[in-house]
Amino acid sequence: MAILQVRGVSKRFGGLQALNDVNLSVEEGHVHAIIGPNGAGKSTLLNCFVGKLDPDTGTVMFDGKSLLGIKPYEINQIGVSRVFQTPEIFADLTLLENVLIPSFAKRDGGFKVNWWPRVDRERVVRDHAESVLEEIGLYDKRDEVAGSLSRGDKRRLEMAMCLSQDPKLLLLDEPTAGMSRADTNATIDLLKRVGEARGITKIVIEHDMHVVFSLADKISVLAQGTVIAENTPELIKGDPRVQEAYLGGPQE
Amino acid sequence: MKLISQPGPKTDFSMLLLFTIVVLTMPIWLAPIGAGYPDLVQKFAIYGLFATGFNILFGLTGYLSFGHAAFLGVGSYTAVWSFKLLGMNPVPAVLLAIVTSAIFALLIGYISLRRTGIYFSILTLAFAQMCYQLAYSVLTPITNGETGLRVLQSDPRILDGVITSQTEDGGPLITNFFGIDMTKTWETNIFGIDVQLNAGFYFCAFFLILGSYIAMRIFRSPFGMMLRGVKTNQNRMNYTGVNTRPYTLAAFVISGAYAGLAGALLCVTDPLAGAERMFWTASGEVVLMVILGGAGTLMGPMLGAGIIKYFENILSAFNKSTLEGMLGFLPENMLDGTISVLSLFVGEGWHLTLGLLFMVVVIFLPGGLVEGAKSILLKLTGGGSKKSASAQAAE
Structure with a gap:
């Protein structure tokens, strides 16, 4: 069953389609x-899913509800989370x-003006947050300031x-951009491990073919604002249109 | 490897207990430095409360309001109207002032919070100046213009005589807390120090302690954490399912209510309200207090308020003969030069001292006095290596 349905979405910025x-x-x-190559419209498309942009035409349906015309926080509240290209974290606060x-x-x-209880007495939420940090391997640094972390x-x-x-849906905008090979592999492992255990649907925008082919169940190729191919990784690899538009000839 | 951990409930409890003792004994320990007299300790309490409330907005959410004196003024006018209509008991005055200033804050905040950064600051400044002008001229029937609003013998004061027996003779009207005159001062001698214990001060001190306790709860609560999230990264908050607008508005209204309460307390011993209380310099002063003491810290704003009010009242009263008395130990040839230099910084020149102190704090202790003291303490206790490592990591 499709959890996200995008139909006929168009967006024009001045003279640029x-x-x-x-x-x-x-x-x-x-x-x-x-x-897709740079400027293909990948990030624009992603912005249409999170309420940052509204497309000129078309529909975006998530889990039976339209994602258009509602605010980013409302979209998050119905189950869509986003990882940004440059990490958006609370740099002055602790990891926890x-x-x-x-x-x-x-x-x-x-x-909610939840001003009376102390954060450290909210055991259920705290335990949950600590277990997530543990799962992701940052538990030991939970009291450090987030801004001092490595990229x-x-x-x-x-x-x-x-x-x-x-x-229900996790959007990842170039999750390994600027990472070393080792960090990239660690991220792939993490996404596989955590994602599969929870069955979260993910949309990944990525330039790194190694990441794409190790993670994706399905690939859509975007070029000049249009989806030129949508298929399984094996078939995408061999598709001549994709090679021409994106890989620029035979794959390295 | 910078570690920050919030103090636990036990630390907070002992901190609050210590704070309560420090506040209640202010007339005693401030007496030796000449600041223990009722009028000034009361100012410490009132402006400490004002700064504490301002810090909930500025320290937690990072929104810098340049118009909070408007709420101080609204609180004062409400209090005096309460004295005029309901009688000289300060309790209804204080409660009504909190309500009206919160309503004002809701209206002004609702509009101003549509913008962030400097535009937000300018909007609040514009609103406060509008309030000032309205109070000064247009709304004279309500505010009594430049003369200021006073309580008159002919005012209804419907509760006077019901709750308390107010004087019938033509004497000055004095605020009265269920039979205790707010101007009442008990003079006594503790450990050889002449101490003046004033009823009005203890009335204000009660609200300062209550206000600090509420601020502490907000600081440690999920609500306070959300406000700090707004300060650090509003964009992330929006993509995290948090509707930031009502959070900032709630912080704005709470800080406005604190300001209104402070404004009402200003009228407790002196039931008089004037438009100058809303002037932009008064809004600027609270910003200075919070930054000087440390925005985002619990005790900093109160410390900043205390220092500024001390300078304003004590340093400004210094003159050449006071300096001569203090520097009498210097040899004759040095005395004149020293005094002529120092006299620039006292008396009329106290703003100069304040300005210098402010510059030193902002340049060398960017977190304010409280954060500065903490980091110095950390260095002294051997945490210095950890600190420098964090600085490197941050770069």
């Missing part, structure tokens, strides 16, 4: 990769607090923040 009649269907529990905030947002909704750890922390909300 960023997205042109994009159709996409993401199966529940799958890892769906979106690849970084994970506690999304956990409280999940429990208390978009707004790879920041990315992992951001993933922990998203995972703590038990999202």
Whole structure:
């Protein structure tokens, strides 16, 4: 069953047709990769899923509800979390607090003046946040300030923040950009391990073919705002249109 | 490897207990430095409360309001109207002031919080100046313009005589807490120090302690954590399922209510409200207090308020003869030069000292006095190596 249905989405910025009649269907529990050359419209498309942009035409249905015309926080509350290209974390807060905030947002909704209880007495939420940090391998650093982490750890922390909300759909915008090979492999392992255990549907935008082919169940290729191919990794690899548009000839 | 951990409930409890003792004994331990007299300790308590409330907005959410004096003024006017209509008991005055200033804060905050950063600051400043102008001229029937609003013998004061027996003679009207005059001062001698214990001060001190306790609960609560999240990364908050607008509005209203309470307390011993209380310099002063003491710390704003009010009242009263008295130990030839230099910084020149202190704090102790003291303490106790490692990691 498709958890995310994108139908006829177009978006124009002035003279630039960023997205042109994009159709996409993401199966529940799958890892769906979106690849394409720079400027193909990948990030624009992702922004249409999280309420940052509204497309000019088309529909985006998630789990039977439209994602258009509602605010980012409302989209998150119905189960969509996002990892950004540059990690968006709470740099001045501790790692534990970084994970506690999304956990409280999940429990208390978009707004609650919960001013009386102490955070350290909220055992259930705290235990949950600590277990997520443990799972992701950052538990030992839970009292450190997030801003002092390495880039790879920041990315992992951001993933922990998203995972703590038990999202139905996780959007990852170039999760391994700027990472060393070792960090990249660690991230792949993490996504496989954590994602499969929880059955979270994921959409991954990625340039690194190694990441794409090790994770994806299905790949959509975007070029000049249009999906030119959508298929399993094996078939995408051999597709001549993809090779021409994106890989620029035979694969390295 | 910078570690920060929130103090546990036991540490907080002992901190609050210590704070309560320190506040209640203020007239005693401030007496030797000449600051123990009722008028000044009361100012410490009131402006400490004002700064504590301002810190809930500025210290937690990072929204810098330049118009909080408007709520101070609204609180004062409400209190005086309460004295005029309901009688000289300060309790209804304080409660009504909290309610009206919160409503004002809701309206001004609702509009101003549509913008962030400097635009938010300018909007709040504009609103406060509008309030000032309205109070000064347009709304004269309510505010009594530049003369200021006072309580008159002819005012209804419907509860006077019901709860308390107010004087019938033509004497000055004094606020009265269920039979205790707020201007009442007990003079006594403790450990050889002449001490003045004032009823009005203890009334204000009660609200300072209560206000600090509530601020502490907010700081340690999930609500407070959400506010700090807004300060650190509003974008992430939005993508984390948090509707940031009502959070910032709640913080704005709470800090506005604190300001209104402080404004009402200013009228407790002196039932008089004037428009100048809303002037932009008063809004700026609370910003200075919070930054000086340490924005985002619990005790910093109160410390900042104390220092500024001390300077304003004590240092400004210094003159050449006071300096001569203090520096009498210096040899004759040095005395004149030293005094002529120092006299620039006292009396009328106390702003100069404040300005220098402010610059030193902002440049060398960017977290304010409280954070600065903490990091110095950490260095002294051997945490220095850890600290420098964190600085490297941050780079």
